Amino acid sequence: MDMTLPQTAAITLTETVSAPKPPAVSEEQIVYAKLLDIGMKAGMALLVVTFAIYVLGLATPVVPLEDLPKYWSMPVGQYLAATGLGTGWSWLGLIGRGDFMNFIGIAFLSGVTILCYFRILPIPFRNREFLFSAILLLETVVLILGASGILSAGH
Amino acid sequence: MTLHRLARLASLSILVLTLLAGGLAQAADLPTEATSPEGLPWWGWAVALFVVSFGLGIVAVLGGVGGGVLFVPIVGGFFPFHLDFVRGAGLLVALAGALAAGPGLLSSGMASLRLAAPLALLASISAIAGAMIGLALPTNVVQLALGTTILGIVVLMFFAKKSEYPEVGKADNLSAALKMNGVFNDAYSGKSVDWKVHRTPQGLAMFVVIGMMAGMFGLGAGWANVPVLNLLMGAPLKVSVATSKFMLSIVDTAAAWVYLNQGAVLAIIAVPSIIGIMLGSLIGVRLLKRANASLVRKVVIVMLLLAGSRALLKGLGI
Secondary structure (H helix, E strand, C coil), X not given: CCCCCCCCCCCCCCCEEECCCCCCCCHHHHHHHHHHHHHHHHHHHHHHHHHHHHHCCCCCCCCCHHHHHHHCCCCHHHHHHHHXXXXXXXXXXXXXXXXXXXXXXXXXXXXXXXXXXXXXXXXXXXXXXXXXXXXHHHHHHHHHHHHHCCCCCCC | CCHHHHHHHHHHHHHHHHHHHHHHHHHCCCCCCCECCCCCEHHHHHHHHHHHHHHHHHHHHHHCCCHHHXXXXXHHHHCCCCHHHHHHHHHHHHHHHHHHHHXXXXXXXXXXXXXXXXXXXHXXXXXXXXXXXXXXXXXXXXXXXXXXXXXXXXXXXXXCCCCCCCCCCCCCHHHHHCCXXXXXXXXXXXXXXXXXXXCHHHHHHHHHHHHHHHHHHCCCCHHHHHHHHHHHCCCCHHHHHHHHHHHHHHHXXXXXXHHHHCCCCCHHHHHHHHHHHHHHHHHHHHHHCCCCHHHHHHHHHHHHHHHHHHHHHHHCCC
């Protein structure tokens, strides 16, 4: 007696919905996630610590806290002219001052994505995925360009 | 939990935080004599900003929107800070939220780096351009454009549909070449979904516009990312939401550097906002299961309507 089941017609779906499979997460995505997690936590910790130092007056700010209400309603160009502060990475020279100490955490948080891209760049390249590698490389260049301070604007 | 109890809990949290912050200011003997033209000392505004950001963090999670889209029009409209600094802080708020969510979304496979990377590349280039244009334009023009955009978002939130698993007949050549596809395990339904996308060139073009707006207004752009990923390109809804959130960490990084380098970041505005909104988001996530999401979303729409109208009126000099 033939016990084979009758063949069913093949069902074509645009998206296959089935029982759960193990998560299909690529190697570069896992590496990216791990580094992002560390970087984000470090950046947030830096932000909280430096802000506490700033508001508790443990490091003298360039712009005194009590003078801030005079400046924060000005457009940025006017604020820079009034305080004599510079643009770009000039804040690095003021890193020991209470207000600019906060920029360590802010810059770290703004830079962690660049670090993640740098870290994963070799992975698709090693797997000979040159198009994806090129996209990651271009993004890294764009972010570095943005961070460099070369690009300028103002009122 | 009823909305009434929810509101009471949020009010109580805010009150406790205000008292704590006020006590800290007094304990630290911070100067209180120098006040802004609006009558509050510097620390009063910092505390108010923290409290408002905390509240926005809760509402943003419950309303299913990013923090930046609420932060910029509300803080820009009702605080004495110049819009340049508010936009700088808004981008950092959106960036911090995206960075915090990113690792979990990526490692669970909800967000897709393959899907995000090509779109984020174009969006971050245009976000840099948008940030530069936004900082170069007169404030009233930016206010006017911001108000119009926020009111546009209200319309989008009101009418936009969502599709849990959109139908994608065939992946287009570009998305196939870039391997913009994946497997998504939906823990809620217990299903695995093989997904792919189509209309990639149109999606890329949309992300150029979205990036420009994100950079110009410091809004983050989840409100626009999700419909494009989900409705236009056909990614499953949860993949779209997660990938959109992750993309903000890339796109907002690009624009945030422009604001930082141009001096448009004030620590006293940015840091309380970031900490406040992140703490608020943590509370919001805990309340999410019990809140009436539909009602909160309506509240968010009304808040955006008011804030957008105020930005528009400020832009018109009214």
